[in-house]
Each structure stands twice: as C-alpha cells, then as structure tokens.
Amino acid sequence: MTIARKLARNGHKVTLAEAAPELGGLASAWTLGELSWDRHYHVTLLSDMSLRALLRELDLEKEMRWVQTRTGFYTGGRLYSMSNSVEFLRFPPLGLLAKIRLAATILYASRIKDWKRLERISVAEWLRRWSGAETFEKIWKPLLKAKLGENYRITSAAFIWATIARMYAARRTGLKKEMFGYVPGGYGRILKRMGETLSAEGIETLTSHAVARIESTDSGQVRVQFRSGRVEIFDRVVVTAPATVAAALCPDLTASEKARLEGVQYLGVLCASVVLKNPLAGYYVTNITDAAPFTAVIEMSALVDAAEFGGKTLVYLPKYLTPDAPEFSLSDAEVEEIFITALLRMYPHIAREDVLCFRVSRARHVAAIQTLNYSESLPNLCASIPGVYFANSAHIVNGTLNVNETIQLGERLTDQMLTASAPQSVPCEVAV
Numbered sequence: 001m002t003i004a005r006k007l008a009r010n011g012h013k014v015t016l017a018e019a020a021p022e023l024g025g026l027a028s029a030w031t032l033g034e035l036s037w038d039r040h041y042h043v044t045l046l047s048d049m050s051l052r053a054l055l056r057e058l059d060l061e062k063e064m065r066w067v068q069t070r071t072g073f074y075t076g077g078r079l080y081s082m083s084n085s086v087e088f089l090r091f092p093p094l095g096l097l098a099k100i101r102l103a104a105t106i107l108y109a110s111r112i113k114d115w116k117r118l119e120r121i122s123v124a125e126w127l128r129r130w131s132g133a134e135t136f137e138k139i140w141k142p143l144l145k146a147k148l149g150e151n152y153r154i155t156s157a158a159f160i161w162a163t164i165a166r167m168y169a170a171r172r173t174g175l176k177k178e179m180f181g182y183v184p185g186g187y188g189r190i191l192k193r194m195g196e197t198l199s200a201e202g203i204e205t206l207t208s209h210a211v212a213r214i215e216s217t218d219s220g221q222v223r224v225q226f227r228s229g230r231v232e233i234f235d236r237v238v239v240t241a242p243a244t245v246a247a248a249l250c251p252d253l254t255a256s257e258k259a260r261l262e263g264v265q266y267l268g269v270l271c272a273s274v275v276l277k278n279p280l281a282g283y284y285v286t287n288i289t290d291a292a293p294f295t296a297v298i299e300m301s302a303l304v305d306a307a308e309f310g311g312k313t314l315v316y317l318p319k320y321l322t323p324d325a326p327e328f329s330l331s332d333a334e335v336e337e338i339f340i341t342a343l344l345r346m347y348p349h350i351a352r353e354d355v356l357c358f359r360v361s362r363a364r365h366v367a368a369i370q371t372l373n374y375s376e377s378l379p380n381l382c383a384s385i386p387g388v389y390f391a392n393s394a395h396i397v398n399g400t401l402n403v404n405e406t407i408q409l410g411e412r413l414t415d416q417m418l419t420a421s422a423p424q425s426v427p428c429e430v431a432v
Helices: 001-009 051-057 085-090 096-113 116-119 122-129 133-154 159-169 185-199 244-251 255-260 333-346 403-420
Strands: 014-016 029-032 035-038 064-068 071-075 078-081 179-182 204-206 211-216 222-226 229-233 238-239 266-276 285-288 295-297 315-319 354-370 388-390 430-431
Touching: 001 014, 001 185, 001 403, 029 071, 029 159, 029 185, 029 354, 035 185, 051 403, 078 096, 085 096, 096 122, 096 133, 096 159, 116 159, 122 133, 122 159, 122 255, 133 266, 133 285, 133 315, 185 204, 211 244, 222 238, 244 255, 244 354, 315 333, 333 354, 388 403
Parallel strands: 014 204, 014 430, 071 285, 238 388, 238 430
Antiparallel strands: 029 035, 064 179, 071 078, 211 222, 222 229, 266 315, 266 354, 285 295, 295 315
C-alpha cells in the first residue's frame, strides 16, 4: 500500500491486487464476538517515525494514545513483574552476577552499530558468551526456543541485536520509559483511512484477486494471470508475496534467483485472540520460560483503553512455528482446549466460563529466519525478469518485522523504482 501511494503520487497508474477479501494482510482486523480489533497484535513505538509520518498524513497521529506499559515474566510456575530496574534486581530466578551480565548484554547490544558482524556468529553462542551459561539456560534459551523453535540453532546474533535495538530506540526519544502507542479503533480504522486515500489517489484496488502467474511478454511488458482467469498487462510489477511463493509465481526467473527465494526459511504464527470477562495481570507482554503451548501472553487491554473492548479483556496467545508444523492442522476447538487449559493454569483466578470468545489466525509465512550470513544470500529487490520487483519480510535484514519496518521497505523499493524509470517520459502502469 505504501508502494502504491508513492508511485501514484509520482504520476504512475497503479493497480493494487490483494488475494484476501480486505486490505492489510497481517495488519488487518476482524470481529471477536461484539468487538472488532486487529487480527494480530501490533504496537507503535515513539521511535517508529515512518509509521508516525504515515499516520500524520492520514490525519490520525494526533489521536494516538501513548501508554507506559508493564512487563511480566513467567518462570518456575510463578509470575513476576519485570517492569523496572528495582524489580529486575529482585528477580529471584537469577543470582546477582547473572543479572549484572544479563543487563550488560542488553546494554552492549543496544550500542552496537555494525550489525553485519553479528551475522557471522550464532545467537546462542553470542548470548552464552556475553550473559554466561546460567542466564543463557534459564532465560535466553527458553525464550529463543519459544520464538524460533529448534531454528534458534541456525539463527545469527543479528536477530537478538535487532530485537533489543528496536526497544532501546523507543527509550532514546527522551522519556526513558517504555511508551507504546495505538490509534483508537486499531488497524481496522487505519486501513479504512488508507484505503480511502488509495482511492482518492486514483489507485485501482482489486481485493479477492490472488495471482497465479507472472511472466514476460514479447513486447517487454509483464503479464499477470489471476487465479480467476483474468489477465492484465503492466509495465512494472511488484511482488509482495513471501519469497517462496514469489518463486512459484515467476517461472521465468533464473535458477540462482529461484534458489535464493526458495532458500529463505520462514517462521509462521498461529495466533489466538481471546476475549475474557476479567483482566489477567495487567502486563502488556508476559514472557514465558516454562513449557507452554504459546510463546507469550499479550494482554492488549493493558495497553488499550478497556472501553475499546466494551470493558472486556483482549488477550493474544501467539505460537511461532515453521510453515510445515503440525499445529497448523489443529482445529480451532483443539487449539482452544490446549491454549485455554494452559492459560488457566498460569492464571488460577480465571475460570473457563470467563472466556467469551476464542478465534485462531494462521499465517505460515510471516518473518524470515535471520540465518548465519543472511544478508549475503538475500534475494534481490530487482528481479532478472524486466519490470519485476520483489519486496517482502525477507528483505528486512537489520530490523524486526513490524509495520514501521514494512513501510520503510516499501519506501526504499519505490525510490529504487523511481530512479530506474526517471529517464522515461511516459508514466508506467504498475501492479503491486
């Protein structure tokens, strides 16, 4: 959507094709009983300048609510608060020396500028070196396995650097507090305003239009065939599907290009949205080191005014998985039984009858795993097929997957496209 807006503002005729019935992808909203909110959990940091600039253009940034949140930590069958320095020092599972090394690791990572050198060492080796064996085994390893599964063994240290750098960037804004923001109405409202802007810019939007094939024509243009059988011809095409899907859509790619695209290893997510009668513990994020069927507990009502949810509590229970994980085949009822049983064990004051709504979202290709020397094998933004470009989460190499990074990726690719087409006197027809 960012690419489409910028190209249209530079005089190009743009068509935006979306496979789903609505715009937004992972940022889209859905209904939860009587509520409507984001399908997956999202938050804005004070340092998310690209996202905030977009919200300003949409006349929404002035409505943002900024909240100081709290963080929980569930380990050894107990829930602890880890929201400030004093609570960190009192954290029982770690000794004083281990705490000092953990804090030093985070501080050191936040000050690293050359992230590329971290691609040459595994995240496990780097964290064990700087935090020590005790902290790694009790804290880092369970968290890495919860997020990455056994893929933590092939993930580079650039992964943890990007995670820490994003959080520290928010604290460098001057408040020195963990301030998170949201727009009243959530991403459903943002995307509605964005869609209206696209229409006003003259962009044709085609929803429920999944693409089946993209190939060159004899005239040097690009032919796009949709699964419906519809065929369109464009001067330029931007493919924003996951790398592995993009490889399947473009049969004219070279063997080396296909190998790079197909070589990207993805994490997917099975994310449950749960509406409860009562709050859990008031922590926006609760990290978990004990065995649990979900990666973390995201209590959205600890950030968002409960009035947005009719006084109820909205909780996200994400589980990050490889695309072929068997958990994706579980029915919603099976996921609910497994997840709610674990949730009630963690929060004994919550009863099963407190669960008002439970919905499951499944996405098999969400974020690329930052393997060793990842940037050296990254698929190019510009394909060998004339007029074809790629842009997806695999191209975020020095950050974490979030809306701000996604907007920056779109802007970077658009600048490259506009520079490449600058000599042309006739505007292009572009499909995104």
